[in-house]
Amino acid sequence: MDRRQLLTGAGAVLGAAALPLKVGAESASDPATVKALNDLFDGIFNEAVDNSPTLATSLGLDKGDRAALKYKLGDASEAEEVRDVARNDKYIKSLKAIDRSKLSGMDRINYDTVLWSGENQKSGYDKFKFGSWGSGQPYVLSQLTGSYRSVPDFLNNQHTIETKADAEAFLSRMDGFATVIAQETERFKSDVAKGVIPPDFALDRALGQMEAIRAIKGADSSMAKALATKTQSKGIAGDWAGEAAKRVDGAIAKALDAQMAAVKAVRPKAVHDAGVWRLPDGEAYYTFAARAGTTTTLTPDEIHKIGLDMVAELTSEADTRFKALGMTKGTVAERMKALGDDPKYLYDNTDAAKEKLLEDLNVQIRAVEAKLPEWFGTLPKTAVTVRRVPKEIEAGAPGGYYQRPTLDGSRPGAYYINLRDTKEWPKWSLPTLTYHEALPGHHMQISIQMEAQGLPMLRRIGGFSAYSEGWALYTELVAAEMGMYDTDPAGYIGYLQSALFRAIRLVVDTGMHSKRWTREQAIKYFVDTNGDAESAATTEVERYCVWPGQALSYMVGKIKWAELREKSKSHQGAKFDIKAFHDRGLVNGPVPLQVLEQVYRDGGFIA
Numbered sequence: 001m002d003r004r005q006l007l008t009g010a011g012a013v014l015g016a017a018a019l020p021l022k023v024g025a026e027s028a029s030d031p032a033t034v035k036a037l038n039d040l041f042d043g044i045f046n047e048a049v050d051n052s053p054t055l056a057t058s059l060g061l062d063k064g065d066r067a068a069l070k071y072k073l074g075d076a077s078e079a080e081e082v083r084d085v086a087r088n089d090k091y092i093k094s095l096k097a098i099d100r101s102k103l104s105g106m107d108r109i110n111y112d113t114v115l116w117s118g119e120n121q122k123s124g125y126d127k128f129k130f131g132s133w134g135s136g137q138p139y140v141l142s143q144l145t146g147s148y149r150s151v152p153d154f155l156n157n158q159h160t161i162e163t164k165a166d167a168e169a170f171l172s173r174m175d176g177f178a179t180v181i182a183q184e185t186e187r188f189k190s191d192v193a194k195g196v197i198p199p200d201f202a203l204d205r206a207l208g209q210m211e212a213i214r215a216i217k218g219a220d221s222s223m224a225k226a227l228a229t230k231t232q233s234k235g236i237a238g239d240w241a242g243e244a245a246k247r248v249d250g251a252i253a254k255a256l257d258a259q260m261a262a263v264k265a266v267r268p269k270a271v272h273d274a275g276v277w278r279l280p281d282g283e284a285y286y287t288f289a290a291r292a293g294t295t296t297t298l299t300p301d302e303i304h305k306i307g308l309d310m311v312a313e314l315t316s317e318a319d320t321r322f323k324a325l326g327m328t329k330g331t332v333a334e335r336m337k338a339l340g341d342d343p344k345y346l347y348d349n350t351d352a353a354k355e356k357l358l359e360d361l362n363v364q365i366r367a368v369e370a371k372l373p374e375w376f377g378t379l380p381k382t383a384v385t386v387r388r389v390p391k392e393i394e395a396g397a398p399g400g401y402y403q404r405p406t407l408d409g410s411r412p413g414a415y416y417i418n419l420r421d422t423k424e425w426p427k428w429s430l431p432t433l434t435y436h437e438a439l440p441g442h443h444m445q446i447s448i449q450m451e452a453q454g455l456p457m458l459r460r461i462g463g464f465s466a467y468s469e470g471w472a473l474y475t476e477l478v479a480a481e482m483g484m485y486d487t488d489p490a491g492y493i494g495y496l497q498s499a500l501f502r503a504i505r506l507v508v509d510t511g512m513h514s515k516r517w518t519r520e521q522a523i524k525y526f527v528d529t530n531g532d533a534e535s536a537a538t539t540e541v542e543r544y545c546v547w548p549g550q551a552l553s554y555m556v557g558k559i560k561w562a563e564l565r566e567k568s569k570s571h572q573g574a575k576f577d578i579k580a581f582h583d584r585g586l587v588n589g590p591v592p593l594q595v596l597e598q599v600y601r602d603g604g605f606i607a
Contacts, residue, residue, distance in 0.1 A: 028104050028105065029102060029103045029104050029105065029107040029108070030099075030102035030103070033098060033099055033102040033103060033107075034103070034107050036098055037098055037103065037107060037110070037111060038456060040091075040094050040095065040098065041110070041114070041456050041457070041458060042457070044091055044114075044458065045456075045457045045458040047087065048458065049061055049066070049069075050066070050069070051074075051075075051087075052074050053069040053070070053071075053072040053073060053074060054073060054074050054154060054158075056069040056070075057069070057070060057154075057158055057159060057160075058158055058404070058406070059406055059407045059461060060406030060407055060408050060410055060411065061407070070159070070166065070169040070173075071168075071169045071172040071173065072172070072173065072176055073147075073151065073173055073176040073177065073179075073180050074180070075183070076147065076180045076183040076184050076187070077183045077186070077187070078186070078187050078190060081129075081133045081187075084125075084133065084134070085125045085133065085134075088118055088121050088122055088125060088134070089122065091114075091118050092115070092118040092119060092122060095111070095114060095115055095118065096115075098111070100112075105602055106454075106588060106602075109588065109591065109595060109598060109599055109602070110456055110459060112591075112595050112598070113459065113462075113589075113590075113591045113592065113595055116295070116592045116594075116595065117462070117592075120291070120292055120295075121134035121135075122134070123288060123291075124136075124288055124292070127281065127284065127285075127288070128281070128285055128288065129194075130190075130191045130194055130196040130279075130280075131145075131191065131196065132145070135292070136288070136289035136292045136293055136547065136548055136549045136550060137546070137547055138196060138276055138279060138285065138546070138548070139191070139196070139198045139202065139546050140184050140187045140188045140191060141184060141188045141198070141203075141206055141259070141263060142198050142202045142203075142205075142206050142546040143202055143205035143206045143209060143395075143396035143542060143543075143546065144396060144397075144543060144546050144547060145546060146184060146206065146259075147177065147180045147181055147184055148181060148209070148210055148213060148256060148259065149209060149213075149393050149396075151173075151177050151180065152213075152221075152222050152223050152390075152392070153390055153393065155170060155173060155174070155177075155223055155226065156222055156223060156226040156390070157387075157403070157414070158403075158411070159173065160410075160411070161227075161230040161231060161234060161236070162234060163234075163236070164236050164238070167227065167230070167231050167236055167238070167240055170227050170230075170240075170244075171227075171240075171243055171244065171247065174223060174244060174247040174248075174252065175247060175251065177247075177252055177255075178247075178251035178252045178254070178255040179255075181252070181255035181256055181258075181259055182255045182258065182259075184259070185255070185258055185259045185262050188259075188262055188263070188266075189262055192266050192269075194280065195279065195280050196279055196280065197266055197269055197270050197271075198270065198546060199270060199271065199272060199273060199274055199519070199545055200267065200270040200271065200272050201272070201519060201542060201545075202542060202545060202546050203263055203266070203267050203270050204267075205395070205396050205542060206263065206396075207260060207263055207264065207267075208395065208396075209392075209393065209395060209396055210256060210259065210260050210263070211260065212392060212395075213256070213392055214253065214256050214257070214260065216248075216392070217245070217248075217249065218244065218245030218246065218247070218248035218249035218250075218253075219241065219242075219245040221244070221245065221248045222390060222392060223244050223248060224241045224244035224245045224248060225241070227240045227241060227243075227244045228240055228241035228244075272518070272519070273516075273518075274512045274513075274517065274518060274519040274522065274541075274545045275512040275513040275514070275516055275517070275545070275548075276289070276513050276548050277513060277514065277516055283514070285548075286300065286513040286514055286548055286549065287299075287300070288549075289513075289548040289549030289550075290303065290510075290548075290549045290552055291549075292549055293465055293466065293548075293549030293550045293551070293552045293553045293556075294466050294549070294552050294553055294556040294557070294593070295464055295466045295467070295553075295592035295593045295594065296466070296556060296593055296594065298556065300510040300513070300514035300515075301510075301514070303506050303509075303510050303552055303556065304506065304507060304510040304511065304514070304515065306506055306555075306556075306559075307503050307504070307505070307506025307507035307510070307555070308507055310499075310503035310506070310555065311500065311503045311504060311507060311529060314496060314499050314500040314503055315332050315500065315529070317496060318332045318335075318336075318493065318496045318497070318500065319332050321489070321492060321493055321496060322335045322493070324489065325489055325490070325493070327339070331528075332529075332531070333527065333528050333529055333530055333531040334531065335531070336493070336497055336530060336531025336532075337531035338531075339426065339428065339490065339493060339531075340423075340426045340429075340531060340533070342426070345426040345427045345428050345490070346422065346423060346426055346427070347422040347425070347427070348422065349421060349422045349423065353422060354388065354419045354422060357417075357419065357422065357425065357430075358386050358387075358388065358417070360427075360430065361386045361415070361417065361430060361434050361438075362386055364430065364431050364434040365384065365386070365415075365434060365438050365439055367484070368434070368435060368439050368440065368479060368482070368484060369439055371482050371483070371484075372439065372440060372444075374482070375440070375478060375482060375578055375579060375582065376440060376444070376579055376582050376583070376586075377579040377580065377582070377583045378448055378582075378583050378586060378587055379444070379448075380413075380439075380443060380444050380447030380448055380451065381409065381447070381451055382405045382409040382412055382413055382443075382447045382450075382451065383409075383412040383413070384412055384413040384414070384415055384438045384439065384443040384447075385412050385413070385414050385415070386414075386415050386417065386438075387414050387415070387416050387417075388416070388417060388418075388419050389401075389416050389417065389418040389419065389420075391420075394418050394419070394420040395420060396539070396542075397418050397539075398418065398539070398540075398543060399417070399418045399424065399425075399433075399536065399539070399540075400415070400416060400417045400418065400433050400436070400437050401416050401437065402414065402415055402416070402437045402438075402441075402442035402443060402446070403416065404446045404447075404450065405446075405447060405450065407450055407460070407461070413438075413442075413443045413446065413447060415434070415437040415438045415442075415443065416437075417433070417437075421533075421535065423533060424533055424535065424536045426494075427490075428488070428490035428491050428493060428494040429494040429497065429498075430494070431479075431484060431485070431488070431491045431494060431495075432476050432479070432491070432494045432495045432497075432498045433498070435475055435476050435479040435484070436472045436473065436475065436476055436498070437472070440475040440478060440479065441471065441472035441475045441476070442468065442471075442472050444475070444586070445468055445471045445472070445586055446463075446468065448586045448587060449461075449586070449589050449590060452587050452588075452589060454587070455587075455588070455589045459589045459590070460589065462589075462590060463590045464553075464590045464591065464592055464593075465550055465553035465557070466553040466556055466557040466560070466592070466593050467557060467590040467591060467592070467593065467596065468557075468590060469553045469554040469557055470553065470554065470555075470556065470557015470558045470559075470560060470561050470593070471557065471561060471585070471586075472554075473498075473499070473502055473554045473555065473557065473558035474557070474558045474561035474562060476495055476498055476499065477499075477558070477562065479495070480492065480495055497530060497531075499555075500529070500530050501530055501532070502554040502555040502558070503555055504525065504526055504529055504530055505540075505544070505551040505552065505554065505555065506551075506552060506555055506556070507525065508522045508525055508526065508541060508544060508551075509544045509548065509549065509551045509552055510552070511525070512541075512544065512545065513544075513548045513549075519541055519542070519545065522541045522544075523537045523538055523541050526540065526541065556593070557593065560593045560596065560597075561585070564585075564596065564597065564600050564605070564606065565578075565581060567600075567605075567606045567607075568581055568600060568605040568606055571605065571606050571607055572604075572605065581605065584599065584600060584603045584605060585599065585600070
């Protein structure tokens with residue numbers, strides 16, 4: 001998805017539809033002011049959808065009056081970035097013209113959330129006109145950024161086909177794909193002229209992925225196969241695969257060749273330094289990225305210290321748990337590695353074994369789902385499916401991630417797992433990943449958010465990484481409290497490894513971008529501290545290099561959720577209800593962490 005959806009991980013949530021505010025019944029806002037606020041939000045939401053065809057599709061809104069959007073991709077030009085800046089400034093000005101003092105309860109929360117988002121983006125827009133403007137992603141092209149990797153995945157997994165017109169729209173978007181690649185190539189060149197060049201290893205990884213995609217003939221491309229499968233399943237006659245293949249071998253190949261040539265031309269200028277400190281005004285950029293990622297004012301030094309303290313605490317607990325398993329020799333990392341190398345916990349690296357792994361994840365989802373009513377009052381209505389990360393992008397993709405459903409639930413939420421090497425996923429590590437990505441983690445939070453009829457529309461589709469990733473990491477703790485590891489001591493080690501992994505991120509992200517650690521230093525810290533496979537640690541570290549600040553959101557967010565729960569217990573005493581606590585945080589939607597505290601204060605959970 002492009003950033004013009006106003007939904008970056010950093011947390012843009014500019015918009016909302018005029019819907020009845022059932023959530024926040026404590027509100028006593030001035031009705032005329034509320035109407036003005038919702039009218040503004042409604043306009044922002046509609047403008048966001050109309051300017052982003054991919055957003056329209058992801059939400060299932062590319063039909064009816066918006067049917068034409070299904071034939072298009074977003075505009076990836078620098079001129080569109082400039083238009084984004086103007087739109088954001090317009091939204092902030094309009095919002096500030098509304099009298100906040102006449103709002104209360106959730107109306108005020110909505111106002112504060114939207115304003116925080118707009119001003120956060122503006123702070124990026126005003127100072128850093130490179131990469132994805134207004135977000136914490138400094139590079140147009142890398143192993144994680146660029147339409148060369150996102151558009152095929154989008155078309156294959158989100159573009160629905162029911163009719164011949166839908167199939168024609170798929171081909172139209174393939175035509176647009178070549179244009180988007182060309183636009184990004186021009187932006188990449190523009191950024192290079194500004195002194196913004198990805199590290200050498202990021203360019204090498206990106207080139208490797210581009211070359212792998214380019215080497216596939218059109219008839220064998222994932223897009224041609226996906227279009228053929230979708231049309232055949234609906235009985236839509238025509239040589240759809242052939243038409244798709246022509247585009248892959250024609251305009252798309254030409255655009256990708258030009259993009260690879262641009263990257264290769266820059267490669268000799270790339271340096272090995274991992275951190276964004278080396279970019280123009282790089283230290284200020286990282287301060288912006290850290291604030292965007294955490295939605296707090298914590299400094300890189302403070303975050304680094306928190307990380308070191310948590311690493312020490314979690315390492316100590318893991319040591320105790322290992323001793324209970326009879327594993328007493330070596331460092332915690334060495335014992336993690338030994339447990340990860342134990343054949344009884346490994347799947348074969350074959351397609352059949354990978355299918356079995358996916359089946360096992362579904363079993364884990366059903367097991368935790370049965371216990372949810374004891375801990376959560378509101379449950380998601382939308383289903384979640386488990387999918388494998390597409391083979392063509394798995395080399396540079398994260399280990400696991402979540403894709404949200406459509407608003408109407410016609411496409412379920414999807415929990416993706418990267419199966420490039422099953423050795424990266426010993427069986428004891430998988431339950432925690434499942435709880436994080438599916439239930440009670442991302443799928444629960446995002447589905448409830450999207451199903452919350454009382455929330456303004458763009459609050460229903462917006463997000464903040466610190467809120468959502470913090471929630472998902474917090475629910476790993478909740479899963480342990482639910483008893484999911486009571487008969488699985490090795491699985492509990494997996495839970496501790498996951499928490500330690502996120503604490504390490506605080507150290508490594510700030511280490512590279514603020515303290516000028518090298519890539520190799522960061523990888524070694526991961527391996528030496530958590531026992532990760534070097535391939536997995538390398539992928540993670542290289543991710544942080546091209547997406548600074550985002551990795552901070554997980555543990556900083558978890559700390560806030562856990563802190564608010566303890567404050568609520570202290571304030572409410574015997575009246576504290578864990579289901580009510582969880583509902584309060586979920587049904588009111590994603591907010592910056594400082595606003596989350598106000599959500600609980602307004603609800604009487606904390607003083």
